[in-house]
Amino acid sequence: MALGLREISGEPVIDSENGEELMRVQPGVDIALSNLPRESPGTLYITTKQVIWVSDVDKSKGYAVDFLSISLHAVSRDPEAYPTPCLYTQIETEADDEINSDNSDSESNYVHDLSNIREMRLIPSDPMQLDTLFQVFCECAELNPDPNAEEQEEEHDWIFSADQMEDEEAEEEDYMSHNPTNTLGHSNGHHDLARTILELQINDQRFEDAEEIEHDEKDTHH
Template identity: 40%
Template sequence: MPVERLPERDGDLPVLITDETIHFTLPQTKLYIDNHLEGQGIFHVTTKRAIWLSSDASTVGYAIDYPFITVHAILRDKSSFPEQCLYCQLRTEDLVDEDGEEEEAPLPELHFAPADPSRLQELFVAFSQMSALNPDPADEQADESSSGSDGSDIGEPCRVWVADDNDAAMEDVEDDDEML
């Protein structure tokens, strides 16, 4: 499940899935979904998911599988967003309109804004490490199908000219230099 609303929780901790551990926790973190403030909560970076649990309401929380997050970055520019935060863009499926034409769906955006912005780099590093452990399986399939693994795209071997080992071959060049 790419995005889960209200993941199971045990107080301030998420209930973990098989082989999942908490790698990093950042309390007092606001979550904005498409610029709408969801509240303040605890952000857990686990080995499988990014999980935000509201501190204000035990019925509010989100768990996002890493492959569903297409972009993540530190956002410090206050002209782009009012708080320094970890910015995440989520993957969407293209929509098909009435005429059968594909339309791009709006990209959902998340902003995780810690009360202490000095912890953003630490959060980003932890998030990046855990995201790298969970690549998007669709990307791997695309790589395999476009890699030309059948060998049909391999051309002729290169022919390279290699000079003979002949120390005397350039002796007359020195004589020409002396004439100048």
């Protein structure tokens, strides 16, 4: 997986065969990379996988970055931070990885300067569009979870599928307001455990202390 910003030339290419969809086209957007000067108006294409900017002046000039590489995005309206309201993004780069893994002698030494771009600002000519752009970015970012995170989830059996999770969530909402302790038990999908513990506490009269503990817990959580 290639991290970071990359240069593209010509019209944006959308990989619809692999499920990539165009979510929004926003004309009249300037772009500013790191501390480089702001570039003349262009068109912003937001897809389910990436953000693409193509210059209006020179159609062969453009940039693209995957949502997987966008660490954070935010609406910036503070004139001290940047003179014009913009969507501020931070970009994770291959160079970041190399600092971490310390193999600086790899081939990336002659990669284009873009590999060092860690910030990108998108400046719409109409600042009213910022909140919408922010929302679209949020939706698309959520569609692109870390691939490594999913691998981990499969290794451990206490994480369940997305379908299950929706059911659990609906249930969870009900429990949330009543008993946060049970919420955590249920969120792990351990209905049986939660029930067993409950039955144990109710039915087994031999352990007087256990009941007291239960009361204590209730006091603490409310």
